[in-house]
Amino acid sequence: MELAGLRRAAGLHPQWTDAAVGLCLAALSIATSHFTPLGEPQQEATGHHVAAAMLVFVTVACRRLAPWPVLAGTTVAAVPLTVVLGSQPLAVTVALMAAIYTVALATDRRTVWLTTLGVFAVGWLAHLAGGPEPWWDPGNSVDLAFLGMAAAYGDATRSRRAYIAAVEDRATRAEQTREEEARRRVVEERLRIARELHDVVAHHIAVVKVQATGARHIGQSRPEQVAAALDAISRSADAALKETAYVVGLLRDSRDPAAPTRPPRGLAQLTNLLDDIADHLTVDHHRSGEARQLPAAVDVAAYRIALEALTNARKYGDGTADLTVAYTPQAVTLDITNPVGRARPGQGSGYGILGMCERAAAIGGRVTAGVDGSGRFAVHASLPTDVHAVTA
Structure with a gap:
């Protein structure tokens, strides 16, 4: 639960999260600058190591704000540090990896790989300028593996996010399509029922009106025909009621035993x-x-x-x-x-x-x-x- 809470908080405040991670990496880079391989003289932390720590902090903290300018600035700042120290500090490598990963999230695969090769080429030339190793020494190419991993992970993350977004978009579109289809069917059903009611009511009410008007006019002169007119009115009214009941029955559930089963005329x-x-x-x-x-x-x-x-x-x-x-x-x-x-x-x-x-x-x-x-x-x-x- 605590880990899930931390992830949720990090997602809500990405800038503060990056700043905290950058600060931790900066402190770790200064702490590890004292460690040297066995058999080599003890190395002391210098102002250059502090500069490398500041570089990794700024890069990680600002990587979301401007990925391309941050990558360019980190690459330029890495050159003098590599030349002066004779090799690329680990903090600089971490800063470049973070910058390349962020760029990979925002661009296509071809662009990120060409950019990675360009950053590596700059670092390789800085190695040659500051280090004693010849240009063919494998140690000069170690950074390519780290930068490649960052580029590959960023590209894979971008592809996964794009796939998830596409799936969610398709699901949203499918839901909208279902809702639109349901609304369309409701409108069509209303129109159909409206037509049925109009046909039924208009016909039979017209008959009732004609017969009632005729009965009123002939009531004084030909009273014997009034009964026939009233019979016609009764039949039309009865037919209208039956037809209306049938149309209303169209709205009932088909499992309702009261729903009419008479086929339409x-x-x-x-x-x-x-x-x-x-x-x-x-x-x-x-x-x-x-x-x-x-x-x-x-x-x-x-x-x-x-x-x-x-x-x-x-x-x-x-x-x-x-x-x-x-x-x-x-x-x-x-x-x-x-x-x-x-x-x-x-x-x-x-x-x-x-x-x-x-x-x-x-x-x-x-x-x-x-x-x-x-x-x-x-x-x-x-x-x-x-x-x-x-x-x-």
Whole structure:
């Protein structure tokens, strides 16, 4: 625990840590300057040894602040000390190792090795100038091993830190991607449920409104028809409740026994839809091509687009509409047209056409809506029936 605490404190205060380590190395270099190999005369600490100790202290304490200037200054200061003392003091070697290690953390491998060779060359020339050994003496090259170790350790540390940073960055990006994907799916689900609710509520409430308005107008003159209008209102309200319960059930957990299991409506229920709206919208229905089983997403989208287009025809037309469903080998197309009735300001949310376009785009199809050349409002939907295209 104490060692972990010391490491944590060193990480929080790196400059103070370097200064403390440099002071220890400086004191150790002065203390060891008295030791000499056996058989050689006793060596006394001189001002040059004190200068070497100061050099190692300054180098280690300032190495993080300016790695390159510190290395250059240490290399220059090492030359006169090596020449005067006849060999490179151990404190100078340690200072150069610390400087090269720090530079290796901040640069690429090629640069640090070229720099190490340059520092060694300067020290080697200083050895030749101050020492009695000839240039080929192996002792002149001992410092190369120490400097090489410092460069290799610094390069390895830099590579390890870069790898850890890359792994952490990939993990962070992966987490962000998962969060973005989750948010995207939530938005898509909200849009899907909003479309379902709009389709269901808009259709059935429109039927209720039309029937209620008609019942109010005929209540005095034709009271016998009020009951039929009320029956139609009751059926539409009941259907709206059931459809809304189904859409709300989409929000439930699939393991919930109360979640509805009824499959969504498709083109097979188109006849029932036309029967429901027959009292207030006359539809001329045609089909071309052989009807076949469609992918579920295409079947639901086609039914909902037809439902929305016919609802708009009933609300804004003159009570008539044409509906054509065409089956081709690659697609199913729907064409719904109706005369444009008198404009009703403030009516309509504008979400119906947008919902049709979004439904078609979700499965790779398209919807166009607008007044055609004959003055009729036309909705054309083309939905691909190829399973691979739909699910891609």
